[in-house]
Amino acid sequence: MELLKNGLCAPQGFLAQGVCAEIKKKDKKDVAVIFAAKRCRAAGMFTTNKVRASCITYNQSVLADGYARAIVANSGNANACTGPQGEADTRLMAETVARVLHIDDADVIVASTGVIGVPMPMDRVCAGIKQACRTLSVGGSHCAAEAIMTTDTVPKEIAVQVDVDGHPVRIGAIAKGSGMIHPNMATMLSFITTDVNISQECLRQALRESVDVSYNMVSVDGDTSTNDMVVILSSGLAGNPEIKDVTSAGYQSFREALDYVNIELAKKIARDGEGATRLIAVEVVNARSQDAARRIARAITTSNLTKAAVFGEDANWGRVICAAGYSGGDFDPDKVDIYLGEVQVAENGMGLVFDEDRARQELQQETVRIRLNLKDGSAAATAWGCDLTHDYVTINASYRT
């Protein structure tokens, strides 16, 4: 596997663009369009929140036939809690793309993120969409990555090439994390392109499994958004024999590359969490079950007390084992060993005398590694989060008004 440039446009058959449509107050890009040279096999995963932006329901109907050809996103207005007008505006976004690009509007995925419960400024949204569609480019991925940012401080973009059954296959992706110019929630968007030739069923399963070990293992603040989505488009232009079997070597190669792409973006999202100064990686090993490992890892990355302790460089492992205890994951508290980086701080559920200076050094790393050895089985999971800082409170205390 090798890293490539050009993000979304590294795979064969994709163009992208991001423009400033003045939906946001500030002079920042806020409309992105991604376009494929042909209809793509497509799959998506969407928020589990009961309150869903109209685009979520819309996209599920777009993907019902397993195909899509374009994605349009705006990052100024979430178009959530906007009722029938919001539904009409989502359709109009898709229709605008379809009209300019001469494609079927039932092949256009729509994403929105931004302020909630406020009508969309559709004149500006549609003008921006037209401008983006007319300037689509093989060099446009970076602009698209910028155009989906809200309170993100850096654009998030990646591309890799991997050998699948003797053929080079490419995967590109952009993502955005938590926060908005007018934040209402921590919407996560990820758009993935690939030129792999893969069956509908295998594509769906690869996305589902990969999201479970990447985006679903990230927490910034525990708030699940109304607009979260991950969508993948596969052009099939790489020329590999179609992947039809999830047990095949080709599928495994593709899955590994897809996991790499999604985990790297997931880590970028956590590291760029609102106000964050550090990435926290929690690794749970030798768990009784995969479910237990996942629950425990996630509970630790979600614990305000653990997150604040990391911010304060305080080797407060009691909060770590406490979060494991209320995670709902099954384990034996009397067997747990805990490590902060290389420093073991607890053994068999009890504290060790450890070097506070060395532990503090581990907590000063750019990535803070917390490892729990449950000595209770063979399952493992890793989750990512960020520290809880004064800036998180500042960012979220007053942005809407």
Place this chain on the structure above:
Amino acid sequence: MELLKNGLCAPQGFLAQGVCAEIKKKDKKDVAVIFAAKRCRAAGMFTTNKVRASCITYNQSVLADGYARAIVANSGNANACTGPQGEADTRLMAETVARVLHIDDADVIVASTGVIGVPMPMDRVCAGIKQACRTLSVGGSHCAAEAIMTTDTVPKEIAVQVDVDGHPVRIGAIAKGSGMIHPNMATMLSFITTDVNISQECLRQALRESVDVSYNMVSVDGDTSTNDMVVILSSGLAGNPEIKDVTSAGYQSFREALDYVNIELAKKIARDGEGATRLIAVEVVNARSQDAARRIARAITTSNLTKAAVFGEDANWGRVICAAGYSGGDFDPDKVDIYLGEVQVAENGMGLVFDEDRARQELQQETVRIRLNLKDGSAAATAWGCDLTHDYVTINASYRT
């Protein structure tokens, strides 16, 4: 129902005391003892965390026969994650009380809160226990309330008198909330005394039901401690005919008074949450089910984004409906009306144009009221929480080291 003075000692048959045993670094009270004139019918509810301090398991064996006569608590050391030595120290705390007060050590409830994973300084703990036992007093409730405080800024104490079947019955209680001098988690302790004459089964049920509408509806930071407990002792000295039936008028009168006591203490705990500047009360009405109402109310009080918006006096109702959406409670998002105090901000799941100044005034109240009318049934629930502030981060970033 009328309010009384003397807290724990308002009911007939109870003495209390709180002393400074120098378990905490600072010169603050840290050992409390509560003692009944006779063996009491007793009931307790304990943390659901899988990682449990040794005193939790110990108390469950004490209460197995349904009786207890004393409670001893220290607020300097949680005695959690301390292994067999911790278990021995818990037993020694009970034995020390039993020896001085000439009672059975199987009738002594033990509570601890403070730093985790550190051995107890048993010389000082036992000296403090002896001193407290020897100075027990009918005026000692306030000192006991002070002696269980950790980062609490005010002691939490209450007593009421209520008529039960023509007899005056008294309930007294003290509680502590989140945070410690060396905080590791947000341990909640509540000790309740009463002189009501009530059967074992009715006492247990009353406590269980009352905890469900009070302490179980409070969140400061979503972290369930290893040491949480609520214990009630009933001396039976009020002289009312024994309450034996949960459908009786006597039971109802007692339950109402017990709910009042527990809800008032629960609100004090939330208001005194670490760094909090305001109490948040979330009322969910006309829900499909009690379970849905409880989940939705709790999710909103637990949402970092909602809590930060209250701190910032930002009428960001999108975060409220978003939290309802991921709560797991069933409701129809298109029917939800949302009020901030008296100001309606959303109707049928969509935003209303509202007076930002009036909404901000509601968010400046000492108690911020958020009300959701789900228009979907007849169940209701209220939960309490507090805002998320810079001081919460400061308090929790660096207290251990």
